[in-house]
Amino acid sequence: QPGPLSPQAVALLRALGLSEPPAPRQPRPVPPLLWRLFRKSQEKLAAAKETQEPQGPEQQAQPCRVEELGVPGNIVRLVPDRGKLRNQGKLLSGSRAGGGADSPQARGPPRHRLNPSRPVTRPPRAPCLPFPPGGSVQFEEPALAPLCVEKPLFFNLSALAPQEQPTLVRLELACARGAPGPGWELSLSLAPGPQLWGWQAHWHHRQLLLTQPLLPGQDTIHLDLLDLGLVGPSALPRNLSLVLEILAGGGGDGNGTEAACTSLGRSLEASLLVVTLHPQQCRPLARRR
């Protein structure tokens, strides 16, 4: 009966791995991927029932494996991003171009606006130029790639039980039509949790995880965080804070680039696809005698 939980309801919820009935605040649309996985599982179950003959291990659906994703697991979650977009596609000077996480640029001063009419050039990778004997060299302030989008990503993973072993942790990014031209880049950094969130703390404590080109027309990007070594095969952290940056490439005029940045910033959506295996609820496949 609806109303206060009966002992039977509590027992059934516990069997479902839940401590209480969830109370979604604003139910989101069902992600197409999860709906597709659910439909596939229903078809497999119906097919297994229809045959009802004992099947060899090969024909049986692996009891705890997500075939479509090719990983073991019996729980698939799509965790929404809770971070807020910091700059709505405004062009800013770049931060990291040409250097790694420990380069002075990554830890540099807060950003300042770059004159978009000035051509964007990449500084040499080695910041120190050889001095000619007896001569002097005029340093030119390196012009950095303009920062197009800077988005903090925050994922609340507290719903995962400690026993759950992650087998896939994939950052899924969707943006309108990808980069407008060549030379655009996407970078992902690890940032501290929201409790340290502050302009200076943000810059000083981030750790660059990867940089990769953002191709024209590439509207979906999948980044496997297990491969990045960001999270290990043991239990996941309760929160995951990342910083996503998109650096504008060259070759566009300032206004076109700025418009592209604005559209990219507005259309950018992030979510985390997490597949885990609950060892107590998944028994290995028993071989039939």
Added chain:
Amino acid sequence: RTVAPAAPAPDRICRPHQLYVSFRDVGWHDWIIAPRGFMANYCRGSCPFPLATQLNSVNHAILQSLMHSVAPAQTPLPCCIPVRLSPISVLFYDNGDNVVLRHYEDMVVDECGCR
């Protein structure tokens, strides 16, 4: 000599009984996206001798039903339990507003047998 008891009525023989639970009935339809309910089938019925030989029984259940027919006070009848189960998958919102697809093994009773 003892006289074998009369065979029980067919609906009392060990077999699966279907029971469908609608999530709307128990007030869970706002957080469970799909399916709309689940089969909470259960096994009920007896395993008398000599019927146990047809009831998907293993050998010791057949022997036990035989011994029960000879000395009912000392040897109980075999039990009627699930012997073939199916998994289910449930799509739902959890407390963190995540959409979760979860697979549960051995959830639906397909067949019953004497053990």
